[in-house]
Amino acid sequence: MLTSIDLRRLRCWDGLHYSFQMLHLSQESLWQTCCAIPSDSSKAVLGLVLCWNFIDALHRIREIAQATPGLNVKDLEPRIFLEATALTEEYRHYIQHLRKELNKEPPNAFPVWGSLSWVDATDSSKSHIAHLGAQIPGMQFSGCVFDTHNRKWVSRVCLGIDTRSFNFDPIYDAAVRFEGFVLPHLLQSFPPDIQRHDKLPIMSITIQCRNEHNKSLHVTASDDAARER
Numbered sequence: 001m002l003t004s005i006d007l008r009r010l011r012c013w014d015g016l017h018y019s020f021q022m023l024h025l026s027q028e029s030l031w032q033t034c035c036a037i038p039s040d041s042s043k044a045v046l047g048l049v050l051c052w053n054f055i056d057a058l059h060r061i062r063e064i065a066q067a068t069p070g071l072n073v074k075d076l077e078p079r080i081f082l083e084a085t086a087l088t089e090e091y092r093h094y095i096q097h098l099r100k101e102l103n104k105e106p107p108n109a110f111p112v113w114g115s116l117s118w119v120d121a122t123d124s125s126k127s128h129i130a131h132l133g134a135q136i137p138g139m140q141f142s143g144c145v146f147d148t149h150n151r152k153w154v155s156r157v158c159l160g161i162d163t164r165s166f167n168f169d170p171i172y173d174a175a176v177r178f179e180g181f182v183l184p185h186l187l188q189s190f191p192p193d194i195q196r197h198d199k200l201p202i203m204s205i206t207i208q209c210r211n212e213h214n215k216s217l218h219v220t221a222s223d224d225a226a227r228e229r
Contacts, residue, residue, distance in 0.1 A: 009189055026050045054172075094161055109138060110160065142160030144158045
């Protein structure tokens with residue numbers, strides 16, 4: 001029988017697994033989407049969606065990691081991850097409290113959704129900044145960060161808020177490293193009878209009206225796949 005701790009670990013594994021998958025989906029098309037903005041301005045909206053979805057998914061990973069039974073956040077891998085992704089909390093706090101931010105006096109001097117910048121697809125020495133929103137005098141924009149020591153851009157995509165820069169590539173790399181540690185770590189702690197399968201169990205529901213004069217419904221349900229656990 002599963003103990004309360006087993007159930008909590010199992011639910012944390014589920015929470016982490018799907019949050020990591022959401023993170024991967026945001027990251028895998030982010031740079032290509034930004035590179036398409038100059039020829040299709042509508043791509044800027046998708047770029048923002050991917051940026052903020054990335055940040056939201058990473059926030060959830062951080063929260064779940066710190067709530068996982070048996071995972072000591074002072075150990076090496078959790079500590080490296082939490083330190084490398086700490087900026088996530090500032091960004092999520094900003095966007096979650098946007099009403100307060102928009103009521104500031106004087107107003108913030110940066111775009112509401114941040115400064116979206118990216119490295120050019122064909123010229124690695126060049127980067128671009130999309131001027132999002134109203135063109136207000138005095139508005140400040142921040143772009144991609146260039147590492148003069150290593151002579152390269154810190155990230156292919158950057159989202160600037162105030163004086164801060166969210167560099168997606170190194171933050172994503174830190175998340176991938178943590179994923180490679182935490183998911184196997186949790187799996188090996190599960191009892192032997194707990195198994196996970198690639199094929200999801202799908203329950204199908206069919207609704208049939210008995211006749212046109214009788215509004216009562218007959219519902220049947222079937223499970224067309226084996227239970228996942």
